[in-house]
Amino acid sequence: xxxxxxxxxxxxxxxxxxxxxxxxxxxxxxxxxxxxxxxxxxxxxxxxxxxxxxxxxxxxxxxxxxxxxxxxxxxxxxxxxxxxxxxxxxxxxxxxxxxxxxxxxxxxxxxxxxxxxxxxxxxxxxxxxxxxxxxxxxxxxxxxxxxxxxxxxxxxxxxxxxxxxxxxxxxxxxxxxxxxxxxxxxxxxxxxxxxxxxxxxxxxxxxxxx
Amino acid sequence: xxxxxxxxxxxxxxxxxxxxxxxxxxxxxxxxxxxxxxxxxxxxxxxxxxxxxxxxxxxxxxxxxxxxxxxxxxxxxxxxxxxxxxxxxxxxxxxxxxxxxxxxxxxxxxxxxxxxxxxxxxxxxxxxxxxxxxxxxxxxxxxxxxxxxxxxxxxxxxxxxxxxxxxxxxxxxxxxxxxxxxxxxxxxxxxxxxxxxxxxxxxxxxxxxxxxxxxxxxxxxxxxxxxxxxxxxxxxxxxxxxxxxxxxxxxxxxxxxxxxxxxxxxxxxxxxxxxxxxxxxxxxxxxxxxxxxxxxxxxxxxxxxxxxxxxxxxxxxxxxxxxxxxxxxxxxxxxxxxxxxxxxxxxxxxxxxxxxxxxxxxxxxxxxxxxxxxxxxxxxxxxxxxxxxxxxxxxxxxxxxxxxxxxxxxxxxxxxxxxxxxxxxxxxxxxxxxxxxxxxxxxxxxxxxxxxxxxxxxxxxxxxxxxxxxxxxxxxxxxxxxxxxxxxxxxxxxxxxxxxxxxxxxxxxxxxxxxxxxxxxxxxxxxxxxxxxxxxxxxxxxxxxxxxxx
Numbered sequence: 001x002x003x004x005x006x007x008x009x010x011x012x013x014x015x016x017x018x019x020x021x022x023x024x025x026x027x028x029x030x031x032x033x034x035x036x037x038x039x040x041x042x043x044x045x046x047x048x049x050x051x052x053x054x055x056x057x058x059x060x061x062x063x064x065x066x067x068x069x070x071x072x073x074x075x076x077x078x079x080x081x082x083x084x085x086x087x088x089x090x091x092x093x094x095x096x097x098x099x100x101x102x103x104x105x106x107x108x109x110x111x112x113x114x115x116x117x118x119x120x121x122x123x124x125x126x127x128x129x130x131x132x133x134x135x136x137x138x139x140x141x142x143x144x145x146x147x148x149x150x151x152x153x154x155x156x157x158x159x160x161x162x163x164x165x166x167x168x169x170x171x172x173x174x175x176x177x178x179x180x181x182x183x184x185x186x187x188x189x190x191x192x193x194x195x196x197x198x199x200x201x202x203x204x205x206x207x208x209x210x
Numbered sequence: 211x212x213x214x215x216x217x218x219x220x221x222x223x224x225x226x227x228x229x230x231x232x233x234x235x236x237x238x239x240x241x242x243x244x245x246x247x248x249x250x251x252x253x254x255x256x257x258x259x260x261x262x263x264x265x266x267x268x269x270x271x272x273x274x275x276x277x278x279x280x281x282x283x284x285x286x287x288x289x290x291x292x293x294x295x296x297x298x299x300x301x302x303x304x305x306x307x308x309x310x311x312x313x314x315x316x317x318x319x320x321x322x323x324x325x326x327x328x329x330x331x332x333x334x335x336x337x338x339x340x341x342x343x344x345x346x347x348x349x350x351x352x353x354x355x356x357x358x359x360x361x362x363x364x365x366x367x368x369x370x371x372x373x374x375x376x377x378x379x380x381x382x383x384x385x386x387x388x389x390x391x392x393x394x395x396x397x398x399x400x401x402x403x404x405x406x407x408x409x410x411x412x413x414x415x416x417x418x419x420x421x422x423x424x425x426x427x428x429x430x431x432x433x434x435x436x437x438x439x440x441x442x443x444x445x446x447x448x449x450x451x452x453x454x455x456x457x458x459x460x461x462x463x464x465x466x467x468x469x470x471x472x473x474x475x476x477x478x479x480x481x482x483x484x485x486x487x488x489x490x491x492x493x494x495x496x497x498x499x500x501x502x503x504x505x506x507x508x509x510x511x512x513x514x515x516x517x518x519x520x521x522x523x524x525x526x527x528x529x530x531x532x533x534x535x536x537x538x539x540x541x542x543x544x545x546x547x548x549x550x551x552x553x554x555x556x557x558x559x560x561x562x563x564x565x566x567x568x569x570x571x572x573x574x575x576x577x578x579x580x581x582x583x584x585x586x587x588x589x590x591x592x593x594x595x596x597x598x599x600x601x602x603x604x605x606x607x608x609x610x611x612x613x614x615x616x617x618x619x620x621x622x623x624x625x626x627x628x629x630x631x632x633x634x635x636x637x638x639x640x641x642x643x644x645x646x647x648x649x650x651x652x653x654x655x656x657x658x659x660x661x662x663x664x665x666x667x668x669x670x671x672x673x674x675x676x677x678x679x680x681x682x683x684x685x686x687x688x689x690x691x692x693x694x695x696x697x698x699x700x701x702x703x704x705x706x707x708x709x710x711x712x713x714x715x716x717x718x719x720x721x722x723x724x725x726x727x728x729x730x731x732x733x734x735x736x737x738x739x740x741x742x743x744x745x746x747x748x749x750x751x752x753x754x755x756x757x758x759x760x
Contacts, residue, residue, distance in 0.1 A: 106498035
């Protein structure tokens, strides 16, 4: 089931400083909407609010819904929204396979392991399954991090500058991989970036002021 | 110049441990030049095994030591996991320094005032709840199972472990991992259980072992709250050391060696246990179960924080009341006559021990801070990082055998008990605590700030004083305050290395606390807790006076 993500009348304030006011937009399944703006314009803060992780220093109003279900006020773990940061944040005390198993929903042990192994095989990284994240290259970590986020079967995904720390050739191929994977899964995604090259072809763009 | 620091640390802070070990092993093997016995043998162990009640003392030591360690670790992790980033957490950060500043002996005296059958808690509910007209004949304090001692030790170790967790968590990206784990559908406590505690635990293992070694070999608290027929092994051995009969010294040394072996064995068992547990839990961590709400643990964590603070406040209040009491008969809830006369008559006698305490703590904590900062700078400069366990070694080994060994080695070298030796002994145990508190902040410091300063043509020394020191002022002062309070609380090194001739507030508090005069004990306990409290207050206030300190 694929659902539309909708943000309505969002206003966020940090003390006397207004980050955004009355912002409304929706993201269709398979679509990647990009939010751009200079540093400090509140791009990542909007993702925090959508995810339910906005800190107590901020004052926010507005609603977020997914397929008509209102998410506002729900804790992070009840929203079904995965997030991908600019750092891979692979758990260092777990192997690559364990990182993926952590994300998979509970179920029969063998079936879960088979699914995680299949994902690694599809990425061509099966031989790395028992390695710790620190033994991987930047590109390998980035791909596994994305697959881990998606293995939890989210209804939407937030991308917080996930390409900014990658070098140029890797950045291009990883970008294509991310957009293709999201399209295949048929879920809505919001991408935050400050680089116009990151915007998917024909994708919608929301610009925030300074 | 920085290259001298490893030498200084080796000579002053680690070297004495070698002499300490030798000084306890050689007499334990029967060599006792004082009595003319120069042949190695196992007669000391024969005397030790023949000691009645030794087995029970060993069991009590293991029970209280491991019980307090398990309890304090569980409570510390529970509090951290269930209060992180809540308003409770902010509150804990605020109240932790005063709670930490309460010395073990002062706490033990106040705790006994609270929980004994004639204590304040019993008085507050008597007679309307209990119907008692006189205190019941219950042995709550100094109970034969060591439960009171275990509880008090756990109570004192928990804030220390929470502080160590705070320092360790600065090395883990907790907030984003928590966010990530929750975005994958896990409840916050499950993220802690499956993701964060497995990363946190290895970082606090050393402080935990320090707490374990302390609990196993504690003498002052055990004399006040522990059982006495028989006492714990540390108290038993301490009594043997004080025996004027010199031919019995090998028995004491053998006992001290047994304490050392027990501590190392328990640590070995603990490591084996944690490996087994982690192997068993590995599958549980990735089984994908997101968990149900844990109201029980959440409630427990949130009750234990105010309860802990309440007990600290009650201990403080009980000490204050007893210090001004003239008459307080059971079952009155409050004293019927109060006056400051107790203070007026005792303060002149307390000035000398206070002076010694402040002098020794001031010098040893300053020297230890200097050595720690210099060594950390040397590590940054050279890239050679000394293993943390080596730096923490003086507090990972039980204190009694080490101090005894150093005393023996000092006497053999012709160094008699003196203020200098006491200060050296304090330095030995203050240094690791300051290292544990400061090294995390040093590791987390972004060296690029210094590089920017150097690129502007400033000298390394100028960069240190103008950039790094102001930026690290808070943690440095806090670590110094921890070191100062550790020194104030030292009992064994003061008594044994000073040959009983250097009275400090702590040695006096233990001596008086073991007696029957509650008024006097309260006065000394209050003075003992005031000194570190002043150091913590200074550590909090000074950075605020200096504008621009982050």
